[in-house]
Amino acid sequence: MSFITLLTDFGYRDNFVGVVKGVILGINPKVHIVDLCHEVDPQDIMSAAFSLKTSYKYFPKGSVHLVVIDPGVGSERLPILVKTKDYYFIGPDNGVLSLALEEQKIEGVIYLDNPEFYLMPVSNTFHARDIFAPVAAQLTKGISYQLFGKSIKDYKKIILPKPKITSCSIRGEIVYIDRFGNLFTNISQDLKDRLKKPIIKIKSKTIEGIKSSYARAGPEELLTIWDSSNFLEIA
Numbered sequence: 608m609s610f611i612t613l614l615t616d617f618g619y620r621d622n623f624v625g626v627v628k629g630v631i632l633g634i635n636p637k638v639h640i641v642d643l644c645h646e647v648d649p650q651d652i653m654s655a656a657f658s659l660k661t662s663y664k665y666f667p668k669g670s671v672h673l674v675v676i677d678p679g680v681g682s683e684r685l686p687i688l689v690k691t692k693d694y695y696f697i698g699p700d701n702g703v704l705s706l707a708l709e710e711q712k713i714e715g716v717i718y719l720d721n722p723e724f725y726l727m728p729v730s731n732t733f734h735a736r737d738i739f740a741p742v743a744a745q746l747t748k749g750i751s752y753q754l755f756g757k758s759i760k761d762y763k764k765i766i767l768p769k770p771k772i773t774s775c776s777i778r779g780e781i782v783y784i785d786r787f788g789n790l791f792t793n794i795s796q797d798l799k800d801r802l803k804k805p806i807i808k809i810k811s812k813t814i815e816g817i818k819s820s821y822a823r824a825g826p827e828e829l830l831t832i833w834d835s836s837n838f839l840e841i842a
Contacts, residue, residue, distance in 0.1 A: 609638045609747035610670040614659055615735065616647040617675070623733075627675075627740045630726060634744035641666070646786070650678040652703050656765060657783045657791070660706035661836040663694060672707070673735075673743045674698035681731030686719040686738050687762055690752045697739050697746075702765030720756040770794050777801060779839065789834075789842045796837040807831050809841060 611631060617623040624645050631640060643662060647655045655676040663672050677684075677699040685700040691711035696704045697719075719738055722729075724745055729737040742755050770793055771778040779794040790809075807814040809829075817831045821842060824830035834840040 612641045612643045614643040615675045630740040631744040656706040668693045671695040675735040688717040690715040705764040792839045794839040
């Protein structure tokens with residue numbers, strides 16, 4: 608059983624998601640397609656990278672993760688495929704894959720320059736349809752990843768901002784906001800021992816302590832909690 612996950616900023620108003628799925632199913636009708644998210648803010652590479660980082664590992668090994676947040680579509684940025692020990696990652700080489708790849712053993716990076724696997728003619732505005740989707744589908748049919756193009760040595764990386772730590776404080780940043788308005792910070796639970804009796808300040812607001820659940824706070828009350836990916840969340 609093969610899986611392809613889709614993470615895009617396409618939304619559902621237009622036909623883009625449906626067309627990408629149609630291309631995939633036209634090549635492999637038996638593949639299972641999972642909509643990871645299509646409501647990433649337009650062109651928000653960091654938000655998409657964070658979403659991928661906190662979700663890819665929950666899928667079966669061998670899954671193909673297709674990510675299309677692509678403000679540089681049609682430009683000189685490369686379409687790439689990254690093979691790791693456990694997964695395949697496909698998308699534009701703009702850093703959107705890089706936070707997830709930090710945690711994986713990389714076995715190969717391919718520049719997708721073999722037109723044999725393209726949907727022709729290739730549009731300069733829809734590489735998700737014409738390049739990424741066909742490659743993802745062919746992968747699930749057992750085509751070797753090395754046949755899709757030239758091997759390259761590296762890929763573009765973005766850096767998740769690191770908290771600034773002093774003897775008496777940790778200064779973090781908001782890196783993601785979900786549809787409930789919850790704020791996800793870059794302060795990980797690894798720093799929990801530094802937060803014995805934490806006082807969290809955000810703008811003019813002060814929050815004392817970290818709750819064990821959302822229900823521990825009253826209506827309209829701000830709270831902090833360790834989220835499901837072990838980052839400090841303000842809710």
